Amino acid sequence: MKTIDMTTGSPTKKILLFSIPILLGNILQQIYSLSDTLVVGRYLGKEALAAVGASSAIVVLINSILVGLTMGASVLFASYYAKKANTELGKAISTSFIFIGGFSLILSILLILLLNPILTLFQMPIEAFPLARSYLRIVLSGLFFLTLYNISAAILRAFGDSKTPLIYLVIATLINVIFDFVFVIYTDLGVNGPALSTFLAHFVTSIPILIHLLKHTKHIKKPFKIDKAIFKEVWSYSMLTSLQQSIMNFGILMIQGLINSFGVIAIAAFTIGVRIDAFAYMPAQDFANGFAIFVSQNKGVNRFDRIKKGFVSSIITQTIFTGLVTLGILIFSTSLIKLFSPNDIDVITLGKTYLNIEGLFYILIGYLFLFYALFRGMGKFKTSIFLTVVSLGTRVLLSYGLVYFGFGIRSVFWSIPIGWLLADMVGFYFFNRDLNDVSFTLD
Numbered sequence: 001m002k003t004i005d006m007t008t009g010s011p012t013k014k015i016l017l018f019s020i021p022i023l024l025g026n027i028l029q030q031i032y033s034l035s036d037t038l039v040v041g042r043y044l045g046k047e048a049l050a051a052v053g054a055s056s057a058i059v060v061l062i063n064s065i066l067v068g069l070t071m072g073a074s075v076l077f078a079s080y081y082a083k084k085a086n087t088e089l090g091k092a093i094s095t096s097f098i099f100i101g102g103f104s105l106i107l108s109i110l111l112i113l114l115l116n117p118i119l120t121l122f123q124m125p126i127e128a129f130p131l132a133r134s135y136l137r138i139v140l141s142g143l144f145f146l147t148l149y150n151i152s153a154a155i156l157r158a159f160g161d162s163k164t165p166l167i168y169l170v171i172a173t174l175i176n177v178i179f180d181f182v183f184v185i186y187t188d189l190g191v192n193g194p195a196l197s198t199f200l201a202h203f204v205t206s207i208p209i210l211i212h213l214l215k216h217t218k219h220i221k222k223p224f225k226i227d228k229a230i231f232k233e234v235w236s237y238s239m240l241t242s243l244q245q246s247i248m249n250f251g252i253l254m255i256q257g258l259i260n261s262f263g264v265i266a267i268a269a270f271t272i273g274v275r276i277d278a279f280a281y282m283p284a285q286d287f288a289n290g291f292a293i294f295v296s297q298n299k300g301v302n303r304f305d306r307i308k309k310g311f312v313s314s315i316i317t318q319t320i321f322t323g324l325v326t327l328g329i330l331i332f333s334t335s336l337i338k339l340f341s342p343n344d345i346d347v348i349t350l351g352k353t354y355l356n357i358e359g360l361f362y363i364l365i366g367y368l369f370l371f372y373a374l375f376r377g378m379g380k381f382k383t384s385i386f387l388t389v390v391s392l393g394t395r396v397l398l399s400y401g402l403v404y405f406g407f408g409i410r411s412v413f414w415s416i417p418i419g420w421l422l423a424d425m426v427g428f429y430f431f432n433r434d435l436n437d438v439s440f441t442l443d
Helices: 011-043 046-083 086-113 115-121 126-141 143-158 163-186 192-216 228-260 264-280 282-300 304-340 345-359 362-377 381-404 409-434
Strands: none
Touching: 011 046, 011 143, 011 163, 011 192, 011 264, 011 282, 011 304, 046 086, 046 126, 046 143, 046 228, 046 264, 046 282, 046 362, 086 115, 086 126, 086 143, 086 228, 115 126, 126 143, 126 192, 126 264, 143 163, 143 192, 143 282, 163 192, 228 264, 228 381, 228 409, 264 282, 264 304, 264 345, 282 304, 282 362, 304 345, 304 362, 345 409, 362 381, 362 409, 381 409
């Protein structure tokens, strides 16, 4: 298993080498969502697209909770790994598997049982309600298998191996895309087709990557058991990161609920826009995730000078990434929307408006991803959570307030970059303040 030691060498080069496989992997994960949206939008109509799009916002929220747990644990894994604390590392891995895996299983069961009130709470339109319920029942049934993959991938990435998770993700994406088309075009499953293809992809890839991990990682102690002392650390790292991720996506879900109140056309346009949006700023997000591991490994060996150097170079890299992506989005926004909804003029027009507003400000979300990663890697989870609250709180309050006073759906779109800007300003403040903190002395 080839790993990357981020405590030596050029910070930018090491972060890029580590982040590129993560980026490719997340491109594949976005192809999951894009293929569902593309197939449903082209072959099943805007009601089905609205159902899948609005349902996906719920799935993203749930996934963010589980991914947050694994992201937090990976910071702990990376720190132990850098310090060569193999006994503690083995206990942390074992404890995390039991805790996070068990949590995901219980959560999926509860969500399936409570689907009707959940969909009602988030104002699912009547014409899309039964389709969304059917879609979610299948997708939520596969949460446990998705969690197995995420835990295994988080462990490998914490060791500096970002390539192995990519290989298994390629397999998952191929399964998902192929069966999306097969189930929708050649069967009468409707929205259940994309849901089944997603379930199959999660199931088929989770077991092999777990077997690979058990076979090639010497740090794992079997049988798995919870270590009470280590559990406190796992709980602290995992729950705080999960809280940040869930706050972030709960805010997005609240925006989705507001969008739902504007009807099927608005939901369809917003669904397409958000899919393209997430795909567009993914390089910035994945580079930041690589930076978090960089920070954690260097913190483990007290290389705070490298953390500062890496942060400065990462700001430059993010500026280049997001500038290029912004240019591409502004040029091709209409063509991108038409990929998903080639004939509905109302959906195309509103979707283009969304992309042109958000795309202009990708540099702001790029910087915000770096602040999240910096404070998470340093173990300053509360600061990272606070930035999330500022960003999402601004977005939600502005959106609901402006819509209430009659400013319309475009005010929702403008609220998003305003939230990014305020959070960046707070992030710069905390960064400069904490330079004088003994535990964060980077000079």
